Amino acid sequence: MIQAFLLGLVAAWGVFDYQLGTLYTFRPITIGPIVGLILGDLQSGITIGASLELLFMGAISVGAYIPPDVLIGGILGTAFAISSGKGVEAAVTLAMPIALVALTISNFIAAIIPVFLKIADDGAVEGNAKKIRFTHWLMGIFGCIEKFSLVFFAYWLGSDAVTALLGDIPEVITSGMAIAAGILPTLGFAMLMRMTLNKKIVPYYFLGFILTAYLKLPVLGVAILGIVIILEKFNFINRDAAKTSNSGKVEAINDEDF
Template sequence: MVVQSFLLGLVAVWGVLDYQLGTLYTFRPITIGPIVGVILGDLQTGITVGASLELLFMGAISVGAYIPPDVLIGGILGTAFAISTGAGLETAVTLAMPIALIALSISNFIAALTPTFLKFADDAATKGDSKTIKKVHWLMGAIGALEKFLLVFFAYYLGVDVVESVLGSIPQVIIDGMAVAAGMLPTLGFAMLMRMILTKKIIPYYFLGFILTAYLGMPVLGVAILGVIIVAEKFGFLSGVKEAVVGANNEEVDDDDF
């Protein structure tokens, strides 16, 4: 148990380092889930739960001042508890979002305290002391990594028995209801994503994809390939002329939300 908790904590640390490596998005549940599955000896469940949680958290991205739930912690612990309790996707769905919200609250509290260290960096910048600036930079990063590690380590190490007892006390009708909700999560995830990106110019392509799948029976892969072709033509990749750039220089583009 200690070894598994430690390894899961290291996965959380990797999720933090993902931002330092250029934001590769390897901290997303679809990537983290299989890794958790390997650590806990159930790769298949890790893949299944990770993919399902990715749909749930699809719209959970930082846009402007909006800070989304902690996808990393929710994905790791949701998948880990689903595997360790043997309850599968229903457990992941039940626990992932609450865990992600609690982890976000903890992160916000810590984020309100850590800026006090920036004063040392400001003073060092005034003196031209680059070494101190580097130390503060590493310290801030280490605090974030340590926070995620401890959250995952102690939550998994101390929480499995508690989660199992809680699950045992939940009526079967609620478990069945969560199973139904799990089937609706992809729609919720896509709706959250569309709410942020849907504009007047994009809406025709949305309905085009809907018609192709709902009425013409085209598979999702076919719609995706068609979308790539439309993008290639729209941005002038086929002719070598970036029409979008030219259009932006010659006329005002209306990008209001739909």
């Protein structure tokens, strides 16, 4: 019971992380060791957290895409793997289905909660800042309670009960959610590119595609190459010389003016 309560507090903290400027402490690589400490196995928490971070690395919100619930999947996946003693394999097997189910529950709740936003709307019309602040805190606290409850009751019921619940979900639904999870990131990136893509960026987009698709260069290699191009493109290497050159041009222009 105490461990379930502490894990629930970790989930609540993950929601509160957004209020602190999004420090990304809700990611599995950070949450895993904390879960390991709570369950008395820090080493497994670090190992599993790092593995789940790789699994959820692409689970970020881009455009209109809402990723699987990384926070709930990371906490429960790590907790069930440690408590069952089955290690990283069990965590990877459980984390994504749990994250998808948690996302479905959150989306259902999110369709109801906006009803309370009318309080803030009325406060804005009336010029009553207290109603706006109340709604802000109400929405935040409700999010913490939601995540806390999901983690607390799931861990309290045990991994067997959660696994059985996931097994009772029709395959057509789980397959559909898995397909959607694969398609939606592409849609999100497409929407983002539609807003940012221009003639200057297009060549670099196709360069990255060629490097990964045809030359099989790892993502890390492409990222390093991108950093090199940025350093050269924006003249970070010879910035002092560029400043001297520009200052000389300015002086020349000023002399001509006089």
